[in-house]
Amino acid sequence: MKCFTLPGRVESLNKLLTSHWSKRYASNNAWFAKVIAIAGARYERPKVRQDVTLTVYLNRELDRDNLIGGCKGLIDSLTKAGYLKDDKPEWCVVTYNSEPCKKGQERVEVKIRDESESE
Numbered sequence: 001m002k003c004f005t006l007p008g009r010v011e012s013l014n015k016l017l018t019s020h021w022s023k024r025y026a027s028n029n030a031w032f033a034k035v036i037a038i039a040g041a042r043y044e045r046p047k048v049r050q051d052v053t054l055t056v057y058l059n060r061e062l063d064r065d066n067l068i069g070g071c072k073g074l075i076d077s078l079t080k081a082g083y084l085k086d087d088k089p090e091w092c093v094v095t096y097n098s099e100p101c102k103k104g105q106e107r108v109e110v111k112i113r114d115e116s117e118s119e
């Protein structure tokens with residue numbers, strides 16, 4: 001199992017959809033840079049389905065749709081960095097959790113495990 005924590009705030013899907021494309025692009029690049037800096041790149045993509053658990057710590061709660069949509073750039077970054085073969089349902093199952101935290105302590109805890117691994 002691979003576990004790591006990425007600092008930063010997950011923006012709501014509503015905020016991302018109303019922002020300029022260049023801001024969304026910059027946000028996705030920032031998530032990718034954090035994944036590479038903290039977890040490193042994986043040079044061989046997994047050959048089995050991955051179970052991904054994202055625990056998002058935010059100072060205010062997002063509804064489920066905004067949380068999932070806001071994490072899309074992070075999931076794409078995990079795929080680009082080689083932790084997921086693809087973000088299609090046949091290659092990864094993502095579980096989204098949200099927890100409260102104080103302002104300035106926003107972060108995302110990422111847990112990735114092969115489907116074949118036991119808990």
